[in-house]
Amino acid sequence: MAGFSHLNQAGEANMVDVSAKQITTRSAIAQGYLYANDAVIQGISEARIAKGDVFAVARVAGIQGAKRCADLIPLCHPLALSKVDISFALEPEQNRIAVQCFCKLDGKTGVEMEALTGVNIALLTLFDMCKALDPAMRIEQVCVLNKQGGKTGDWHRDAV
Known part of the structure; x- marks a missing residue:
């Protein structure tokens, strides 16, 4: 199974052994969009969403989500994030x-x-807090914009 790092010799799911890798400073930025109607956009900008400060709640939820990634995604290593x-x-x-x-x-x-x-998780939290105003909202264009560090070095997405 050459080429697939998360499979063992028998083709079974396998957590990659990173013990021999060097410790380096690593970072990444991901981005996504919540598309919503005018009522949602205006309600947020005027702090009139019934469930409260949507950005404050979504910020905490997003930070928690990043910290809990290894609990949600099989084979991800638990990481001690220094900044989110x-x-x-x-x-x-x-x-x-x-x-x-x-x-x-x-x-x-x-x-x-x-x-x-x-x-x-931040996008889903925004959706949850605003769905009464626009049940047709949609989450789109989630992607990694850039990553830095590690053996492969820096990578930047071309214009999104």
Whole structure:
């Protein structure tokens, strides 16, 4: 099964052994969008969402999600994250909210999965808090924007 690092010789799922890897500073940023109607965008911008401060709650949820990635994704290594940051940008002209998750650590494996988990949990929390105003909201374009560190070095996505 050459080429698949998460399979053993018998083709079974296997957690990769990273014990021989060097500890390096690693970081990743993932991004996604919540598309919503004007009522949601305006309600958030005017702090009028009935369930409260949606960005504060989604920020904490996203941080928790990134920290719990290994509990959710099979074969992910549990990581001691040194930094998780969730940020939001209202983009009313496109009826969307941009959400980014930045994760960083000094470790032996990358943090892309943690960043992706963090951004998805933040997006899902926004959806949950606003669904009464727009049940047709949608989450789209979730991706890793960049990653730094490790054996493969730095990687940046071309324009999204």
